[in-house]
Amino acid sequence: MTSNGEQMPDIATDPRPVDFSGDLAKYREDFPILSRSVSSGEPLIFLDNAASTQRPRAVIDAISHCYEHYYANVHRGIHTLSEESTQRYEQARATVADFVHAASPKEIVFCAGTTAAINTVARSWGDANIGAGDVILLTIAEHHANIVPWHQLAERTGCKVEFIPLGEDHTIADEQVAEALARWQPKLFSFVATSNVLGTEFPVERWVALARQHNATVLVDAAQAAPHEKVDVQAWDADFVVFSGHKICGPGGIGVLYGKEQQLESMPPFLGGGAMIHRVTTSGYEPAGLPEKFEAGTPPIADAIGLEAAINYVSDIGLERIAAHERALCQVADSGLRGIDGVRVIGPTPELKGGIVSFVIDGVHSHDIAHQLDTAGIAVRAGHHCTMPLHKALGLNSTTRASFYLYNTIDEVHQLIESVRELRAKFAPSGRRRRRR
Amino acid sequence: MGELETQQLAAMQNEKDIYEEHVLDHYEDPFHRGPLEDATHAHEANNPLCGDVIHIDLRLDSEGKIEQAWFDGEGCVISQASASMLVEAIEGKTVEELREFSADDMLNLFGPKLTPNRQKCCLLSWRVLQGAVHSPLDGEEEDQDGLNFGGPSLKEES
Ligand SMILES: Cc1ncc(COP(=O)(O)O)c(C=O)c1O
Numbered sequence: 001m002t003s004n005g006e007q008m009p010d011i012a013t014d015p016r017p018v019d020f021s022g023d024l025a026k027y028r029e030d031f032p033i034l035s036r037s038v039s040s041g042e043p044l045i046f047l048d049n050a051a052s053t054q055r056p057r058a059v060i061d062a063i064s065h066c067y068e069h070y071y072a073n074v075h076r077g078i079h080t081l082s083e084e085s086t087q088r089y090e091q092a093r094a095t096v097a098d099f100v101h102a103a104s105p106k107e108i109v110f111c112a113g114t115t116a117a118i119n120t121v122a123r124s125w126g127d128a129n130i131g132a133g134d135v136i137l138l139t140i141a142e143h144h145a146n147i148v149p150w151h152q153l154a155e156r157t158g159c160k161v162e163f164i165p166l167g168e169d170h171t172i173a174d175e176q177v178a179e180a181l182a183r184w185q186p187k188l189f190s191f192v193a194t195s196n197v198l199g200t201e202f203p204v205e206r207w208v209a210l211a212r213q214h215n216a217t218v219l220v221d222a223a224q225a226a227p228h229e230k231v232d233v234q235a236w237d238a239d240f241v242v243f244s245g246h247k248i249c250g251p252g253g254i255g256v257l258y259g260k261e262q263q264l265e266s267m268p269p270f271l272g273g274g275a276m277i278h279r280v281t282t283s284g285y286e287p288a289g290l291p292e293k294f295e296a297g298t299p300p301i302a303d304a305i306g307l308e309a310a311i312n313y314v315s316d317i318g319l320e321r322i323a324a325h326e327r328a329l330c331q332v333a334d335s336g337l338r339g340i341d342g343v344r345v346i347g348p349t350p351e352l353k354g355g356i357v358s359f360v361i362d363g364v365h366s367h368d369i370a371h372q373l374d375t376a377g378i379a380v381r382a383g384h385h386c387t388m389p390l391h392k393a394l395g396l397n398s399t400t401r402a403s404f405y406l407y408n409t410i411d412e413v414h415q416l417i418e419s420v421r422e423l424r425a426k427f428a429p430s431g432r433r434r435r436r437r
Numbered sequence: 438m439g440e441l442e443t444q445q446l447a448a449m450q451n452e453k454d455i456y457e458e459h460v461l462d463h464y465e466d467p468f469h470r471g472p473l474e475d476a477t478h479a480h481e482a483n484n485p486l487c488g489d490v491i492h493i494d495l496r497l498d499s500e501g502k503i504e505q506a507w508f509d510g511e512g513c514v515i516s517q518a519s520a521s522m523l524v525e526a527i528e529g530k531t532v533e534e535l536r537e538f539s540a541d542d543m544l545n546l547f548g549p550k551l552t553p554n555r556q557k558c559c560l561l562s563w564r565v566l567q568g569a570v571h572s573p574l575d576g577e578e579e580d581q582d583g584l585n586f587g588g589p590s591l592k593e594e595s
Contacts (some may be wrong), residue, residue: 365513367487367558368456375454383487397488397511426456427514 018324020317021410027317028407030056042377045412050196050224050356050403051381052246055310059249062309066302073298075275089301092308093291096256099311100241101232106261106290110304113255114223115145117242118190120257120294121219122149124270125240129217130187132158137186137216139164139172139202140393141195144386146221150190162186166393170198170348177207181214189216193225197385197399198346199330199353201225208237217263223247227314227405228323228354239263245303250310254303257294264290271296314406322406326355329404329413333357336417342424346399355404358385361420364427366398372423373400378416455549460518467521473507480569484561489516491562493524493569501532506566513558519547520562532570538563 020027028034031054037043046054066088072081074089090105097105111117126149130136136150140163150161164180167173181189189211194201204220211218219240222231226243233241240263244255259267269276269287273296278286287293314322331350337359338345346358361369370382381401384391391397402416473494481492489512496505506524510517526546527535543563544556551559 365487365489365516367513367515367555371455371555388485427461 040375045378047402048379049405059309063306092304095308109257109291109294113244117257119149124267126153134159135184135186137189190219192221199356245307250307251303254300358399358401366400369400376419463518463521464514468525469507480572491565515558519559
């Protein structure tokens with residue numbers, strides 16, 4: 001249900017065609033930033049969506065509207081604005097709960113983002129449940145946000161962090177997951193739903209079920225999944241699911257930690273301060289109930305309201321339609337890039353991934369690729385994308401990543417392919433000695 | 438768009454092309470790329486965030502003058518071309534003169550204006566060179582590993 005009580009568009013009941021290219025021009029107009037050009041004067045082609053998407057007018061307006069009309073600190077206040085703010089902030093939480101199909105809004109903790117959410121779990125659940133010799137199991141495809149907090153936990157507790165390797169086809173077979181779970185008997189299996197480099201979509205439900213056979217607690221990093229596919233935390237059955245607002249057209253500085261109620265209930269608070277307490281005395285404190293227990297301090301109020309607007313925006317378009325659109329773009333980009341001499345796509349075939357295509361060009365560094373593409377107006381990301389262990393396992397220093405969202409067009413993808421072809425010709429060593437000495 | 442504006446835009450675009458001929462020339466046909474057999478000093482460093490690596494071999498004479506400078510490495514056009522320019526520029530200079538060769542001098546030597554993020558690529562070889570003059574191969578002098586260099590830092594990307 002959306003905030004105004006309508007059922008979210010569903011592919012089974014949504015009468016609109018899955019292909020929304022007819023509406024694309026209209027959607028693009030919703031994003032004011034898409035009409036600008038880059039420093040070379042070329043019109044912007046924004047293909048850096050996996051790092052952060054852009055915001056539609058509806059989100060920008062929701063935030064402005066909050067600040068212009070009813071902003072005040074939430075909870076505690078007895079005045080009109082605080083009542084209104086509190087009501088809107090809690091409404092935003094309810095919308096998020098519906099969006100991910102949580103059993104109750106109590107299971108939705110607002111935090112600064114995916115990174116903050118994982119750190120909260122590591123500090124709270126981790127410190128309370130993990131001891132020397134215990135194993136935290138990850139995949140090699142994790143973002144640093146789902147590695148470093150566990151390394152830090154290992155420093156504090158003496159636990160071990162183990163990694164499931166990647167298969168030849170840039171996927172991970174269920175058997176490998178089952179084998180790793182049996183071998184390590186991890187206390188926690190924490191994995192990424194969609195790789196931010198390979199684009200690979202891992203089978204979350206199946207892996208959670210496998211982890212359950214070994215009584216492992218499960219955290220799913222849905223940072224790259226929530227913007228593009230329906231997240232159903234009850235179907236997934238994970239203990240924790242985390243994602244960021246800024247990758248789903250929402251504001252920066254806000255993200256979601258979903259936790260099963262009995263899990264969150266059993267965990268000690270992490271940050272201490274105002275709002276997370278029931279009572280404080282000179283000798284101690286009594287924590288508040290859920291979800292306030294994990295929301296110490298003044299929360300990002302307008303950002304939560306902006307996130308709600310973003311969720312309503314993408315839900316109105318329909319996540320299934322967005323996913324189908326991205327898949328179409330990905331298909332063209334993937335085969336177009338694979339067709340260029342010297343270009344290698346790093347990731348599985350398009351059926352197995354979302355709207356992310358990473359690639360390398362033999363003999364051309366990713367920074368030069370990204371720089372040259374920028375000259376053509378195309379924003380892509382170059383580097384290790386916060387996945388150094390993955391790049392090491394792939395034997396690469398860096399990759400260039402193009403990532404799509406609902407507002408990208410087939411034309412833009414064609415321009416990407418053409419520009420890559422041109423720059424490959426520009427930088428490929430010609431073998432000439434041409435410098436005058 | 439008026440003609441003047443078009444011209445201005447074209448000029449702006451040209452300025453933006455950091456891969457001008459002179460740069461690509463150094464990249465494809467570098468000066469003294471490879472190992473120096475009878476080096477007296479050497480140093481290597483990398484930029485872990487983008488994987489650029491530069492190694493510099495030097496032969497200093499008894500007066501502290503750089504007789505030969507060679508580099509090797511891997512990385513983007515900016516890091517490799519700037520290393521070639523640098524070793525070409527410093528041959529014949531004294532260690533004293535090198536000390537005065539600042540990060541700004543390095544950026545000027547390179548030529549095309551770089552954004553802060555790309556300056557780090559350009560300054561890698563400069564940093565390695567400053568380290569190399571303090572890294573004799575007989576190992577007597579202290580290695581200045583913590584040598585500070587004035588470039589902006591390239592933060593992690595998402
Ligand atoms: C898979 C994945 N996990 C975690 C993160 C970290 O998200 P944030 O920087 O919003 O905390 C990102 C994005 O940067 C990501 O792509």
